[in-house]
Structure formats: structure tokens, C-alpha cells
Amino acid sequence: MKPSKLPMTGSCRCGQVKFEISAPPLMTAACHCTGCQRMSSSAFSLTAMVPADAFAVVQGELVIGGLRGPQLHHHFCPSCMSWMFTRIEGIDAFLNVRPTLLDDPGWFSPFIETMTKEKLPWAETPARHRFEGFPAMEDLPRLIAEFAAAG
Ligand SMILES: [Zn+2]
Numbered sequence: 001m002k003p004s005k006l007p008m009t010g011s012c013r014c015g016q017v018k019f020e021i022s023a024p025p026l027m028t029a030a031c032h033c034t035g036c037q038r039m040s041s042s043a044f045s046l047t048a049m050v051p052a053d054a055f056a057v058v059q060g061e062l063v064i065g066g067l068r069g070p071q072l073h074h075h076f077c078p079s080c081m082s083w084m085f086t087r088i089e090g091i092d093a094f095l096n097v098r099p100t101l102l103d104d105p106g107w108f109s110p111f112i113e114t115m116t117k118e119k120l121p122w123a124e125t126p127a128r129h130r131f132e133g134f135p136a137m138e139d140l141p142r143l144i145a146e147f148a149a150a151g
């Protein structure tokens with residue numbers, strides 16, 4: 001559940017936007033909410049919570065799409081419209097990167113899954129912790145510590 005080598009590189013569908021991640025993720029997740037189902041055009045979204053200071057866009061510009069705030073800032077490639085990462089207003093420590101954009105996403109699996117109350121009946125993941133909604137902010141340090149210990 002940890003990348004085998006750093007930095008990790010990734011890009012959008014068309015390759016116009018490229019990014020680099022220089023630290024392991026704080027945690028990984030799958031989200032079953034209907035918003036993620038719509039935005040990913042799939043059963044759930046996948047997230048690597050990456051320390052903000054370890055993330056850099058190294059090529060291309062981004063545009064805001066999706067909900068267009070005020071709480072969530074969804075960043076997209078302006079050419080192929082791939083949903084690349086999300087910044088949450090008021091949270092500066094990490095941002096949520098879509099791990100299937102990585103050149104090597106093979107290490108990824110979701111550690112938690114969220115919003116299972118809205119999930120499609122057949123949608124299952126191997127996540128260790130399931131939440132009907134979202135985990136409380138005060139639970140995050142414990143989950144992050146457990147993810148780090150899990151290796
Ligand atoms: Zn693109």
C-alpha cells in the first residue's frame with residue numbers, strides 16, 4: 001500500500017498536464033458518494049491523500065471544474081478534462097490526488113472507503129475501514145497513524 005519508489009510521476013489522459021509526488025501518501029481512500037460517482041463516471045472515486053508540500057504540477061496549467069467551490073476545488077486538465085486532484089478549502093496539509101493518473105498505480109489500494117450509504121449495491125473494495133459517511137476530522141490522525149504503521 002506504499003509506493004515502491006519516489007518521486008512518483010503522473011499525468012492526465014492526454015499528457016498535457018504532468019505532476020510529481022515526492023512523499024508517500026498520508027492515506028488512501030475510495031469514495032462511494034453520488035458526487036464522486038458522477039465526476040468519475042464510475043462506481044467510486046479513488047484518492048491518495050498527498051502532503052501538499054510534496055505535490056507539484058511540473059507541466060501544464062489546470063482549470064477548476066466539478067462543483068466549483070466554495071468548499072471543494074476540483075482541478076482538471078483543460079484539454080482532456082481529466083479530474084486530477086481536489087483541494088479542500090481550509091485544509092492546507094494535504095490534497096487529494098487521483099492515483100490512477102500515476103504512471104505506476106500498482107501499489108495503490110484504498111485503506112478506507114467513505115459514503116458507503118450511497119454506494120452501488122455491488123460496489124466492493126478491499127478497504128480496511130468503512131464509513132457510512134465521512135470519518136470525523138478528529139479520527140483522521142488515528143487513521144493516518146494506522147496507515148503509516150501498516151507499511
Ligand atoms: Zn489532459
Ligand SMILES: [Zn+2]
Pocket residue numbers: 031032033034035036037045115
Ligand atoms: Zn465522494
